[in-house]
Amino acid sequence: MSGVFHAAILFLVAAGLQVVFGVQKIFNLACGSFYALGAYVGVSAVGWYAAAGGPPALFILPLALGGLLVGLSGVVVERGLLRFVYDRDETFQLLLTFAVVLMMEDLIRMTWGTSPRSTAGLYLAYGQVQLLGATVPVYNLIVIAASLLIAVGMGWLLARTSFGRIIRATADNREMAQALGVDLGRVYARVFTLGTALGTLGGALVIPATAAMSEMGIELIVEAFAVVVIGGLGSMRGAFVGALAVGVLRAVAIAVYPELEMLLIYLIVIAVLLLRPRGLFGRATA
Amino acid sequence: MTGRAMAGRAILAAAGLAALLVPLVAPAYYVLLMLPFMAYAVVLLGLNLLFGYTGLVSFGHALFIAVGAYAGAFLTTHTRLRSFEVMLVAAAGLGAAAAALVGALCVRHVKIYFGMLTLAFGMVFYTFLLKFYRLTGGDEGMRVLRPHLLGVDLDAMPKTDYLAGPYYYYCLAVLVLATLLMWRIVHSPFGLCLRTIRDNPAKAEALGLGVTRYRWHAFVISAVYAAVGGALLGPPTGNVDPTLAYWTQSGNIVFMTLLGGFASFFGPILGAFVFIFLQDLVMSVVPYWRLIFGAILAVIVIFAPGGLMGLFARARP
Amino acid sequence: MILEARDLTASYGAFRALDGVSLAVDEGECVSIIGPNGAGKSTLINVLTGVLRPTGGSIRFKGRDIRGVGPVALARLGMARSFQLVHIFPDLTIIETLQAAVVSRLGRGTRLFASLAGDREVQAGALEVAELFGLADKRHALARHLAQGDKKLLDVASAFALRPEIILLDEPTSGVSTADKTAIMETLVAASRTIGLRAIVQVEHDMDIVFGYSDRIIALHEGKVLADGPPARIRADRHVVDIVIGRPRPPSPARVADA
Numbered sequence: 030m031s032g033v034f035h036a037a038i039l040f041l042v043a044a045g046l047q048v049v050f051g052v053q054k055i056f057n058l059a060c061g062s063f064y065a066l067g068a069y070v071g072v073s074a075v076g077w078y079a080a081a082g083g084p085p086a087l088f089i090l091p092l093a094l095g096g097l098l099v100g101l102s103g104v105v106v107e108r109g110l111l112r113f114v115y116d117r118d119e120t121f122q123l124l125l126t127f128a129v130v131l132m133m134e135d136l137i138r139m140t141w142g143t144s145p146r147s148t149a150g151l152y153l154a155y156g157q158v159q160l161l162g163a164t165v166p167v168y169n170l171i172v173i174a175a176s177l178l179i180a181v182g183m184g185w186l187l188a189r190t191s192f193g194r195i196i197r198a199t200a201d202n203r204e205m206a207q208a209l210g211v212d213l214g215r216v217y218a219r220v221f222t223l224g225t226a227l228g229t230l231g232g233a234l235v236i237p238a239t240a241a242m243s244e245m246g247i248e249l250i251v252e253a254f255a256v257v258v259i260g261g262l263g264s265m266r267g268a269f270v271g272a273l274a275v276g277v278l279r280a281v282a283i284a285v286y287p288e289l290e291m292l293l294i295y296l297i298v299i300a301v302l303l304l305r306p307r308g309l310f311g312r313a314t315a
Numbered sequence: 316m317t318g319r320a321m322a323g324r325a326i327l328a329a330a331g332l333a334a335l336l337v338p339l340v341a342p343a344y345y346v347l348l349m350l351p352f353m354a355y356a357v358v359l360l361g362l363n364l365l366f367g368y369t370g371l372v373s374f375g376h377a378l379f380i381a382v383g384a385y386a387g388a389f390l391t392t393h394t395r396l397r398s399f400e401v402m403l404v405a406a407a408g409l410g411a412a413a414a415a416l417v418g419a420l421c422v423r424h425v426k427i428y429f430g431m432l433t434l435a436f437g438m439v440f441y442t443f444l445l446k447f448y449r450l451t452g453g454d455e456g457m458r459v460l461r462p463h464l465l466g467v468d469l470d471a472m473p474k475t476d477y478l479a480g481p482y483y484y485y486c487l488a489v490l491v492l493a494t495l496l497m498w499r500i501v502h503s504p505f506g507l508c509l510r511t512i513r514d515n516p517a518k519a520e521a522l523g524l525g526v527t528r529y530r531w532h533a534f535v536i537s538a539v540y541a542a543v544g545g546a547l548l549g550p551p552t553g554n555v556d557p558t559l560a561y562w563t564q565s566g567n568i569v570f571m572t573l574l575g576g577f578a579s580f581f582g583p584i585l586g587a588f589v590f591i592f593l594q595d596l597v598m599s600v601v602p603y604w605r606l607i608f609g610a611i612l613a614v615i616v617i618f619a620p621g622g623l624m625g626l627f628a629r630a631r632p
Numbered sequence: 633m634i635l636e637a638r639d640l641t642a643s644y645g646a647f648r649a650l651d652g653v654s655l656a657v658d659e660g661e662c663v664s665i666i667g668p669n670g671a672g673k674s675t676l677i678n679v680l681t682g683v684l685r686p687t688g689g690s691i692r693f694k695g696r697d698i699r700g701v702g703p704v705a706l707a708r709l710g711m712a713r714s715f716q717l718v719h720i721f722p723d724l725t726i727i728e729t730l731q732a733a734v735v736s737r738l739g740r741g742t743r744l745f746a747s748l749a750g751d752r753e754v755q756a757g758a759l760e761v762a763e764l765f766g767l768a769d770k771r772h773a774l775a776r777h778l779a780q781g782d783k784k785l786l787d788v789a790s791a792f793a794l795r796p797e798i799i800l801l802d803e804p805t806s807g808v809s810t811a812d813k814t815a816i817m818e819t820l821v822a823a824s825r826t827i828g829l830r831a832i833v834q835v836e837h838d839m840d841i842v843f844g845y846s847d848r849i850i851a852l853h854e855g856k857v858l859a860d861g862p863p864a865r866i867r868a869d870r871h872v873v874d875i876v877i878g879r880p881r882p883p884s885p886a887r888v889a890d891a
Contacts, residue, residue, distance in 0.1 A: 115618045119427060120372045124573065125616045128565045131609030139603060224569055247563055258431060288446040295439045302432050303420060367743065504735040505744045511732045514721035522790060523707030524737040
């Protein structure tokens with residue numbers, strides 16, 4: 030069950046990756062760093078909330094809100110850095126996101142220090158239930174539900190709103206979209222911010238279950254990377270199925286043979302890349 | 316010889332002389348700092364064969380650094396062998412073997428898929444090093460005992476004297492040899508073919524050059540260099556650990572290459588030097604070297620993709 | 633027969649680019665392939681040079697079956713090609729490009745530790761081709777800085793440097809000014825005599841060039857061979873003229889003198 034919880038969080042981060050890759054064709058290594066940022070901000074938000082005397086039962090609100098709001102900082106990265114390299118080789122784009130990873134790692138350290146931060150005790154504030162023979166914190170279920178809601182919301186956004194149509198058009202054929210009057214700069218800024226907000230939200234929501242630690246960003250990105258490879262680059266459905274697959278597989282692996290854990294996942298990634306590079310739902314790219 | 320070539324040779328000679336004199340004139344701290352620089356310089360010479368000359372960006376190259384480092388460590392701690400020569404040859408051999416396998420799988424793919432595959436392989440090795448602690452020592456890593464240089468057992472020497480003395484010159488010799496060898500490779504018919512594949516694989520094929528085979532060769536050679544460099548990294552700290560294989564390490568060495576300039580032969584060596592010494596400089600003031608280096612990388616990518624050597628080339632008319 | 637193709641078919645999904653194309657190229661022939669856009673000319677070249685696999689039919693080069701053989705192996709067997717969209721090595725100089733071709737020809741590509749500058753055969757071979765094509769005085773220029781005509785010339789010259797037995801050119805003079813076109817063709821003809829080229833196959837749109845330099849013309853239309861014969865017969869073929877050439881016009885004076 031914790032596998033599904035982990036999958037729910039992974040989905041959020043992976044969805045952020047996918048939407049950015051799909052539209053801007055950039056693999057945002059910094060997505061993990063935004064995840065970490067969301068986590069730390071989440072801890073702080075809950076801390077302020079508790080200090081301000083808010084009822085503990087509603088802690089999830091400042092948590093989620095803090096996570097979402099800090100995601101807006103993505104626009105700074107996009108406008109300030111990324112937009113200068115859209116016409117360059119993808120290697121340079123990737124390296125620029127790596128530069129952001131480096132910078133954010135230290136920025137987080139500078140702001141919150143190096144020792145882990147956590148929201149002690151709040152994890153079980155909503156109690157636990159018995160589900161399928163296991164004891165599951167209700168918090169997990171809330172997050173899973175929220176993640177599902179967001180998945181549906183993303184689907185709706187992409188299929189039914191004009192913004193979603195613009196996103197899909199730009200993802201399909203950027204030149205044509207531009208020719209049809211789409212303001213690429215604005216679309217990119219919004220898409221990137223959406224992507225980072227999903228990541229920061231994921232980071233915030235995971236906080237009660239685990240502590241915010243300085244390596245969490247660079248560790249999560251490789252898991253998210255596995256998710257998008259298995260699911261298929263650029264595909265939202267892929268993010269969903271991939272996250273589920275990775276989350277559950279990892280939980281199973283830990284239970285059965287702890288050494289395997291991520292090793293199994295990486296081997297599957299390699300197998301996918303060698304045998305079916307576009308993953309489960311990705312489009313065949315050149 | 317053109318004036319520019321003469322200036323280049325003069326600078327090279329000066330650098331060589333300086334490198335020889337460092338242990339005699341500089342404080343021990345800086346002499347010791349030269350050791351990881353030299354190790355990474357060897358690694359980067361190999362990486363740039365893959366990156367600058369063949370056009371392949373690997374995000375898992377740290378794998379081979381770790382292979383070399385652990386090979387050396389394993390020999391000193393699990394066998395009776397302490398000869399540095401054996402360690403280096405073993406590192407090279409294991410690096411080549413691993414690269415032959417990994418490369419065979421990876422080089423058929425290009426661009427982002429190549430990057431992703433190499434990243435995945437790098438993380439596989441990292442996880443293996445971390446989790447199979449009975450074999451590898453887990454997150455604490457493996458100890459590296461002091462190697463015997465050219466058959467001479469120097470265990471009795473004080474550590475700093477050993478590292479700043481015979482070990483320093485040994486590493487310098489390895490670096491010089493590695494550089495001479497790579498110079499030959501790059502200026503050989505093979506090197507020319509690599510550049511054709513980098514520039515236009517379709518045309519290279521039309522000229523009868525098998526693109527995948529050449530990439531594979533470049534991959535293996537670069538891995539050998541990485542492994543040898545890795546073996547050089549172990550002895551100074553006396554320990555090797557799994558972080559050597561982590562993906563951010565792979566990112567850092569690509570960063571170093573870009574910093575120095577991937578379009579130039581000596582660029583990567585310059586990059587390693589600047590990275591190591593600047594990192595040390597920054598760390599002595601604030602612990603936030605990543606912030607500064609991240610900013611430097613961003614500046615390079617946006618304004619100076621040719622790196623420091625690229626800037627020097629632009630500055631001259 | 634140096635090159636012989638029978639009933640070649642090639643499809644992109646449901647679209648049949650080549651529909652039963654047969655042709656034969658004999659010793660000493662210069663064959664031009666003409667046809668309107670979309671007729672399948674480039675596809676034909678790509679199939680013949682191993683870049684594309686035909687879905688049906690057979691190809692024989694020097695008597696051996698080369699169906700499914702890739703461009704690398706074909707280059708080693710003596711077949712060279714140039715490309716419609718210019719294909720050069722942007723960061724190599726002219727002379728380096730030619731050296732690469734010679735290195736490939738001599739099989740010295742795996743020499744890791746030999747000095748390229750010291751290899752006299754490679755140096756001389758590359759210089760020879762540069763001189764043949766009039767590129768010697770700018771041989772240290774980077775390919776990316778060359779004018780379009782010179783890039784095309786380099787593409788063709790590097791194919792020549794392989795000393796192939798047959799060369800297939802995909803629009804060797806397209807995108808090039810009229811003055812340069814003739815220059816390129818003259819160089820080609822002269823160069824082929826020097827290196828003992830046995831046959832040339834070219835896709836061409838410029839009818840002056842086609843009628844001025846071909847021994848035989850093959851007209852393609854919608855993936856099929858419309859006509860196959862010497863220039864005079866093609867020019868007289870109403871059907872071909874309508875579809876491919878347009879209204880017939882008298883040959884230009886310069887070419888009459890050569891014919």
